Amino acid sequence: MRLEGALYPWRFRLVLLLLALMVGAIVWRIVDLQIIDRDFLQAHGDARSVRHIPIPAHRGLVTDRNGEPLAVSTPVTTLWANGRELQAAKAQWSGLAVALGQEPKTFAERLQANAEREFMYLVRGLTPEQGQRVLDLKVPGVYAIEEFRRFYPAGEVTAHVVGFTDIDDRGREGMELAFDEWLAGVPGKRQVLKDRRGRLIKDVQVAQNAKAGKALALSIDLRLQYLAHRELRNALVEFGAKAGSLVMIDVKTGEVLAMVNQPTYNPNNRRSLQPAAMRNRAMIDVFEPGSTVKPFSMSAALESGRWKPTDTVDVYPGSMRIGKYTIRDVSRSNGPLDLAGILIKSSNVGMSKIAFDIGGESIYALMQQVGLGQDTGLGFPGERIGNLPNHRNWRQAETATLSYGYGLSVTAVQLVHAYSVLANDGRNVPLSLTRVDQAPDGVQVMPADIAETMQGMLQQVIEAPGGAHRAMVPGYHVAGKSGTARKATVGAKGYTENAYRALFAGFGPMSDPRIAVAVVIDEPSKGGYYGGLISAPVFGKVMAGALRLMNIVPDNLPPVESQELAVNTGTGGRI
Structure with missing residues (x-):
């Protein structure tokens, strides 16, 4: 018998050729993957084993x-x-x-x-x-x-x-x-x-x-921060207050030197943290500033040219009727008051009569220029702008309430910023929460002579008989104004019964103002609720410590002759 392959030799050669082609293709693919196009296998291998x-x-x-x-x-x-x-x-x-x-x-x-x-x-x-x-x-x-x-x-x-x-x-x-x-x-x-x-x-x-x-x-000075924190906390305990804020700024550079709030929290342990304690009240809480804005209404009067510091206003009998509203003074006065006297007595009647004369628009314009109800530019998360109302037709009630601090809402930062403008001779310097290496130029928003006049008046508010003596600082002349504002009812019109904010804002030393401070204490429940009674002492203690920590030269020391006389007569204590 003859073999099949012998009869058809071309079939055998065809099979061998096909096998050779298959082996060649495999060899070529191996060479291609391992040598020529090795990135393909390497990428797939890395995808299964290489991690980042x-x-x-x-x-x-x-x-x-x-x-x-x-x-x-x-x-x-x-x-x-x-x-x-x-x-x-x-x-x-x-x-x-x-x-x-x-x-x-x-x-x-x-x-x-x-x-x-x-x-x-x-x-x-x-x-x-x-x-x-x-x-x-x-x-x-x-x-x-x-x-x-x-x-x-x-x-x-x-x-x-x-x-x-x-x-x-x-x-x-x-x-x-x-x-x-x-x-x-x-x-x-x-x-x-x-x-x-x-x-x-x-x-x-x-x-x-x-x-x-x-x-x-940051612009914060930790020494001043500790000082402000301690004094604010002590005040809340002493007067049984619900909350409080204190802000201190450098009037020349606009830097925030201290900003504290109560209640506060420990950021290193937040397991039992209450959400209300996290709120930076100095930047987020808005309130009606009360009598602390009277210096700006008074500045508008002086700037109008219609009023001089020696002019007087008859505030008798301490109340005034406007439509269905009655404006009352807390401190009664039997006679006319000059402009400084209106601030010292914090007369709502006197301030309203001046406001009627110059108009609400001029007061609004000046308050806007000093930053009340305006964006501070700090960029702090959640910061509130507040509200400074501007009316097309200023009625007497709206003009009066704005002049003595109602009908508008501000933050503690805005309030202290406004006082820094007065302290800086009418120049508005932008605020900063980061350290400033060179003082900015700022913008002159108020005539310097008017700002200097207001500085003198606010110094009298603290030092004159019947003034806010609790805000005085030993060895220094300082200036400021207290305020007491009723708290608005949340979710309804009107004010909450027996709920107040005690306020005080000021600056010093008067020889060359460097520091401005605003204190806000919410709902004090013991020992009264007036700003001059509750917040003024906090201002005085914090300002005293800050001026000394910053090595600012005292401007209210007794003459050297008086000190020597006291020592020689034995009344100066033991040496």
Whole structure:
């Protein structure tokens, strides 16, 4: 018998040729993938094994104007787990739970519910020592990553200004939120190799270095902040007040030197935090400023040219009827008052009569120029603008109420800013919560001579007989004005019964004004409610401490001859 292949030799050669072509194609593909186009296989291999682990960026340091730290970032350890790997180590779950400070039964239920997940947080924000103790247990599937946690050395004293970050180190309140992009930095990347179960095989290289956030120097002086915090807190305790705010600024540069609120909170421990305590009342709460705006109404009168400081107004009998409204004075006066006397007695009747003469429009214009009811430009999250009403036709009731501080709403920051204009000889300097290296030029919004006249009048408000003596500062001449405002009813018209805000705003020293301070105390319940009684002492104590801390030369010391005479006669005390 003859073989099939022998009868048809071309078939055999065809099969050999096809086999050779197939082998050649395979060899060519191998060469192509391994040598010529190797990126294809490498990319697919990397996709299954190469991973990029983020490198956290160090958040920028926040300091006060003198370099004292207000917010710093510290390294912490975060533990995470691969739920699938942990299922093979159930015998170690109880010990792991104890090391993490968690209840074993609850911890086991949580791991069982996440059995199919390859990533889950076990605990975040441990100290490196605490994290290492857990890792030393060598539980399969438990891993660690390095993160940063924010710490606030001044605690509750600067909480409302600095704010805080969340667990992912993102700004959530205060300057931490306002300057989040500036402080945050840029995370880096580390390239690693992992097996199919997600276990780390090799740390290959740093693909991108982390870029630390930039430092931020605030305008706050921590020494003055502590001083203001202490005095405001003591006042709230003494007078049984509900809340309070105090703001201090440098009248030359517009820098906010201190800003405190009560109640406050500890940003390092927010587990029992009440939302109301987080509110920066100095920037967010608006109120009717009462008699503290009378100096600006008086300034408008002087600027109109129709009034001089020596002019008098008859305020007898201490009340005045306008339609269905009655304007009353708290301090009764039997005779005419000059302009300084109207401020000293805080006469609503006298201020209203002046306002009727010059018109509500001129008062509105000046209040707007000094920043009442206007945007401060600070850019603080949640800051309120308030309201300064402007009417097409100014009726007597609207003119009168505006002149003595009702019908408008302002913040404590706006109030102290307005007083800084008077202290700075009528020049409006923009406010700043960050340190200013060079004083801005500002804008002249009031004639300098009128501002200087008002400075003298406000000095008399404190030092004259019957003035606000509780605001006096030993060794210095200071100026200011008290105010007492009824609280408006929330959600309805009218005012709340027996609910007041005690106010005081002023500046000093009078030889060359440097500091302006505004104090707002909400609903005092013990010892009275008038601004001259409640808020004026806080102003005096804070101003006294601030002038000394800033080494400002006293301008109200007794003459040297008087001091020597007191020593020689034995009345000056022991030496």
